[in-house]
Amino acid sequence: MRYSLLSALAASAFVAAAEEPSYDYIVVGSGPGGGPLACDLARAGYSTLLIEAGGDEGENPTYADLANFNEAANDEATRWDFWVKHSDDPERELKFGHTTWDTGDGTFYVGTEPPEGAKHLGIQYPRAAVLGGCAMHNGAVCTLPQDEDWNIIVNKTGDKSWEADKMRRYFQKIEKNDYLPSGNAEHGYTGWLSTSTGDNSWAKNDSLPATRILKKIAELTGQDPAKATDLLNNDMLGAYENRDEMTSFFNMVSHGDKNGKRSSPNNYVRATLADPKKYPLTLQLHTLVTRVLFDTAGAVPKAIGVEVMEGASMYKADPKHVDGTKGPIKQILAKREVIVSGGAFNSPQILKLSGIGPAAELTKFNITVVKDLPGVGERLADNYEGSLLALGQVPIESGLITLLFRTPSAPTAKRNIFTWCAAFSFEGFWPGFPAYYGPNQYTCAMVHMSPKSQAGSVRLVSADPQDVPDINFRFYRDNGDDDLKELTEAANLLRQAWQAAGDPALPFEELHPCPAGTECTDAHQMEHFKLQAYSHHASSTCAIGADGDVMAVLDSKFRVRGVQGLRVVDASAFPVVPGAFPVLPTMIISTKAAEEIIADAKGAAAAL
C-alpha cells in the first residue's frame, strides 16, 4: 500500500523511488530552530534525519572565533544573499544608501548612483546556509525576549506553558553559563550553549571620555551616575521582577565561551553525532529540501516525508550557484513527523511549494493546494535598527556600553530600545560591510523592539524550489511614525550623552543621522531612519496564533494547522518579534518543541 501511494507521488521523471521510511523524524534546517530539536529527538531515542542545505564550517576559524563575525557574514562559503525590499515604493527603495546592484562583470555596486546598465538587486539580507544556520555568522548577542513576547502566546492560544516564568526553564536547560559562579538559580550550567560576557573594568577609569558618556547616559535615563560602572555588570539574562520595564545598563552576553569560541547548534549537533552513546541522529549536508510530501488519501492530509535535491549550492541565493545546475531529486520518508526549520524566509517557501499557503498564490503557480492557509509567508516582521555614527577627535578607548531603555513616547511603560555603544562602525548589511572610518569612529547601534507594523511578506516568484522568493518587509507601514519617533528620541538622548565626552574627544563629528551641515531636526532624523533603517531579525512568517484566526499558521504546539505530522520550529513561529535579538529565543523554542514532540510520541505509544 505504501508503495502504490509513493508511485503516485513520484509521477514526475527523475524522481528516485522512495524506500520504506527509515526515520521517525525528518528535520529540515540545522539552525537555532532545527538543530537543537533534531539532537533532542535523537537523544530521546528517536531516529532523526537532519537535512541541511549548507556544509559544516565548525572548525573554520572564521566561524569558530567570535571576533571574526563580520568576515563570517560576508563569507561566500556559506552566504545566501537575499535581496529584499523595505517598501512597495520603488523610489523609496532607491534611496537606501547601501542598495546593491549587479554590474554584470561579477562585482556589486553599492550605493545610489549605479553605473550605466547595472541591474538593481535590492537590499542585501545575509543568511548562513551552514550547519548551525545563522548562529554561525551572527553577532552572537544573546538576550531573552521581553516577558510579554512569551505571554502574548498564552493570551492568543490559552496554552499556559508559554508563560514567561515557565519559559526560563528551557533557557536553563540549554545554558552552560561561563560567566557567573555556579549555583545561580536563574541560570543553567550543564547545557550545550556556552554563554559569556566581556570585561567592563574599563569603565572604572573616570578620565576616559567613554566613561563620561556612560555617566551622562545614566543621568539621562534615571540611573545613578555614581553606580554606572557597577550597573554595566547587571546580568542581561537575569530574572528581574518587572524586567520588561527595567531601564538599565547590562553586561553584553554572547553565545560563546570565555575564550571567544562561538557556541551554537553546530557544537550540539557534532557532540550528538560523536557521542559514544550512538544516538540515532543522521546528518545530511548539502541537500536542499524542495517540498514536503503528503498522503492525501485520508480526511486530513498527513506529512509523510520530504523531497530533496542533492548537491551543494543548489539554491539561487547561494553566490556559488551555477546557472542551470540541478542535483538529483530523491524522496525520504518519515514514520512520525516532518519538522520544517528553514528560517523565516525558507520555511514559508517550503510550505508553499508543498501546497500549504494562500490558495490564490499557490494556484497561480499551478501548485496543488493541500491546505489553504492565508498566513503562510505573511506578517513578516523585524526589529528596526539604526545607528548614530561619529568621529571623535581621538580614538575613544572603551569597551561596550549596553543599555535597554524606554523613550518618552513609547506606548506603554515598557522599554523599547536596546543600544550598544563603542568604537566601531555598524550601519547595516551590504556586500563587504562594515565600512571602516578610521580609529576615531564611534557608534551607538540601536535596535527598536516591538515594531508596530507586521506587514511584510515572503511570496513565491515561481514553483521552482531553486528560486529565491520575493521578500518585502514593508517597514513602518502601520503606525510607522510612532516607531520613527521612538528611534529619534533615542538618537537625541545618545547624542546628548556624547557631548559629555569632554577633552580630548570632542567635538564629535557626526556622520549620521545628522552630518555636518544638516539641521538636526526630529523630522530630518525620522526621514533618515525611515529610509536607512536596516534589520536582520526576520520572524513571524509561519506564526503561532489563536484558533479561529485565519492568519494563524501554527497552534501553540508548533503544529501546522489543517494537516497532520508537520510542524514549523524556527523564528517564523513567533507571533511577534521576540525582544531585541531572536537567536536565544529561537533556541529556547527549539528545546520546547522537542519536549512537546517527545511527549506526543510517548502519549501515542501509551495509547496503543
Ligand SMILES: Cc1cc2nc3c(=O)[nH]c(=O)nc-3n(C[C@H](O)[C@H](O)[C@H](O)COP(=O)(O)OP(=O)(O)OC[C@H]3O[C@@H](n4cnc5c(N)ncnc54)[C@H](O)[C@@H]3O)c2cc1C
Ligand atoms: C548577519 C547576522 C547577524 C545576526 N546577529 C544576531 C545576534 O547578534 N543575536 C541574535 O540574537 N540574532 C542575530 N541574528 C539573527 C539570528 O541569527 C537568527 O534570527 C536565527 O539564526 C534564526 O534561526 P532559524 O533557525 O530561524 O533560521 P536560520 O538560522 O536561518 O537557519 C535555517 C537553516 O535552514 C537551512 N535551510 C533553509 N532552507 C533549507 C532547505 N530548503 N533545505 C535544507 N536546508 C535549508 C539553512 O541553510 C540554515 O542553516 C543575526 C542574523 C544575521 C543574518
Ligand SMILES: *[C@@H]1O[C@H](CO)[C@@H](O)[C@H](O)[C@H]1NC(C)=O
Ligand atoms: C493578556 O490579556 C490580558 C487580559 O485581556 C491583558 O490584560 C494583558 O495585557 C494581555 N497580555 C499580553 C502580553 O498580551
Ligand SMILES: *[C@@H]1O[C@H](CO)[C@@H](O)[C@H](O)[C@H]1NC(C)=O
Ligand atoms: C585611565 O585612562 C587614561 C587615559 O587613557 C590613562 O592615561 C590612565 O592611565 C588610566 N588610568 C587607569 C587607572 O587605568
Ligand SMILES: *[C@@H]1O[C@H](CO)[C@@H](O)[C@H](O)[C@H]1NC(C)=O
Ligand atoms: C499552469 O498550467 C496551465 C495548464 O497546464 C499552463 O497553461 C500554465 O502556463 C501553467 N502556469 C504556470 C505558472 O506554470
